[in-house]
Amino acid sequence: MSEELHYFNEDAQEQLQMMESALLDAMDKGVNDEYIGTIFRAMHTIKGVAGMFSFEEIISFTHIAENLMDAVRNGKIVLDEALLMLLLRCKDHVASLVESAVASTSLGVQTQDEDTKLKELIHSYLSAPAQDRQNAVPIQTQQTQQVDGAKVWHLHLLLKESFFDTGMDLLAILSYLKKLGTVRSIEAELDKLPLLVDIDPFIPYMSFSIDFESDADEADIVEVFEFVEDDIVLKLQVLEQTQLKLEEPKEATQEAIQEVPKNVEKQPNIEIKKQTPSQSLRVDSAKIDLLIDTISEMVIANAKIARYVEQNYDADLEEVSLELETLLETLRNNVMQIRMLPVGESFEKFRRVVNDVAHKLGKKINFTILGGDTELDKTVIEKIADPLVHMLRNAVDHGIEMPDKRLEAGKSEIGNVELRAYPESGSIVIEIEDDGKGLSKDFLMAKAISKGLIAHDTHMSEMQAYQLIFAPGFSTAEVISDISGRGVGMDVVKKNIEALKGDVELSSVVGHGSRFTIRLPLTLAIIDGFLFEVGATRYIIPLDMISEVVEFDTKHQIQMDKSNLFDLRGTLLPLLDVKEFYHEKSRDANARKNIIIVKYANQKMGMLVDELYGENQTVIKPLGRLFKNAPGLYGASILGSGEIALIFDIPALFEIVNLEKE
């Protein structure tokens, strides 16, 4: 895919997302000018950029949709719920058209059918007499009944030497400009054009003077040249403007413009300041991944230098190495920050899912997103989307009751589903909570027994019973629908979350609702770790998950011999003897030992280890097959010495310890 096409695709996706958000907001909060403007601009912008690529299907459809929104904007058509639903279909259809255009594939039969149907529906709106729509809900619009009339613009367009390097065809751009209005005259300025023997065919020498009549505003016109804005000098000037009432027929408009004398006194130049250069830059995420990989290798290389310094007592080199380490840490943090995105943008897409499912089931849902500013690694955000969609559908389908049942239960007929995100000790927590009917331990166990997933006489704690929902083949749905209830999904959801080194748990109160809690690591690439040794092996724990370190003494030894618990200032915590857990061999039985107190999800436990080495920039590498079944390990890291250190998966360790407790 060419770079331009890639940007077209990204822009179109952004516009469509904004359109969808505006449509859903309009459904939830009522229609206003801002939402109408956003929907109109989405269609208008996609049409404009598609014009430069000659994507005729997109141009044709968005043009009609734009006309429809223009009529809405002008108060000629009322934006009621039926039209909002139609526009959601239009949004989906444009997404399909963009997908086909970008992939250079012809439209499928279904897409062609949808294109025809939607165009017919839009035409029926555009051609229906006003009285047909009198019963519709009025728009809460503050739009004035007067709009700016057509303007006659004078454009001067100078092409810079770099213009042909853009690969853009000026004629396609001018062709699109014509779609915004009427070109009254265009004059090519040839005074700088060299003779054929002197010409460089790769440099443009021409400039253009264009008189252009349009009701488009300055931003719309400038936008036409968006893709080549760095390779042209564009000056705009308004020659004449007329005020028109909305109801005036178009012919009158044209007459009015034709009356503008040719030698009209020119108004002062509109100051077309080049838009403030954007403070953001689009970069292919693969380039950032490459940068992170390179930094990872540099971290390892510097660790080798540090190791050399340690062995050779070179003070000067040590200073350089420490400085390099600090710089690398800063560089790493800054680059990692580039990958961090607020989750809100991705969460916005789920509103449509909730809306569609609720609509289909006849349920009323108030969907709230909290903590949208919480940042998470881009890859994690992308990979968590599918599991979240699944859980949200389940929450609406299984969790929230039908309106009449809610009323019977003394609840509001509108169910609440909340999606929230917040940081917590080196992790990000995402919660999906509903105020629906909830699930009981007995209900879950009875279902599991009926499906043969557990034996009749199985005893389980509440926590274990809630984990049943993630078992393959488990479903709480009474009726299998096309939305959920086939029992395939929650096990896949759990697997997908675990693949991201996260975990998911369920808690529920019958009659009050359920809550899924997902914990995810902030990033999957480099972490600040804490290095220590047990037996002959080095291990790392993510620094954020360490609460404190205490020296292991005889008092602890006595406590541990009795119960595998130890007393931390009056609180009894589980103590995991790492050496015993991994069957490590002791090097020196009398050597000093330490307890690392780790924390996760409001729990704490101690880990009995040998020597502590301290903070370590940890580049996470996947574990080899040999360690596939080793419990509680997350990955590995290469140390400066070339040795391998194993990285603990603290959430998994807590799970193991909790199960042992139970």
Next chain:
Amino acid sequence: MKLQWDTLSIATAESLHEALLPLLQSKEEVVELDLENVNKLDLSAVQLFLSLQKSLTAQNRKLSLSNCTNSVLAAFELCGCLKQLGCSYE
């Protein structure tokens, strides 16, 4: 001379330039370019035709573009060069 390209773009600009240069040495008073095969062109091609025309005018000679397809005429019109290049839709 009949141009053989279906599309004239920046990718063919150098070749077109090289193909047009010998025409400056020819003897005809009117240099005719047959564009029957050309279905699409961009500004780089238009610019070369205009440069050729300017060079011929300096030699008191003329350029005639013949058999232009509608898409070629539309391209000339778009950039305001239809009349300049002596073309029309008729």
